[in-house]
Amino acid sequence: MIEVHHFKILDAATGKWIVPPHKCSEKRILELKGKIVDGTMEIVARASLDKDGCYDPELSRKNPS
Numbered sequence: 786m787i788e789v790h791h792f793k794i795l796d797a798a799t800g801k802w803i804v805p806p807h808k809c810s811e812k813r814i815l816e817l818k819g820k821i822v823d824g825t826m827e828i829v830a831r832a833s834l835d836k837d838g839c840y841d842p843e844l845s846r847k848n849p850s
Contacts, residue, residue, distance in 0.1 A: 789840045790814065791825035809839040 789808035794817055796803050804822060808829075814821055829840050 786828050787831050787834070788826050788828055789834075790827075791822040792817070792819040793822060794819040806843060807835075807839040807841045809837075810834075813838045 787810055789810055791804055791808050792814040793802040793804045795801075802820075808825065808827060809817070809819075811821065827840075827842070833840050835841065
């Protein structure tokens, strides 16, 4: 199991913060130079992560275990 969070990253083109639809581990968020959105932590199975180490909550809702 692993903790994942929604996060925000700065869009260099617009200078605005964006929140991607997926969640990532704290480690991956730091690699992306992002910031965790408070209150969005979820614990998921490591097998639920994609090749980039992120989790798609929408995909999980469409395909429940």
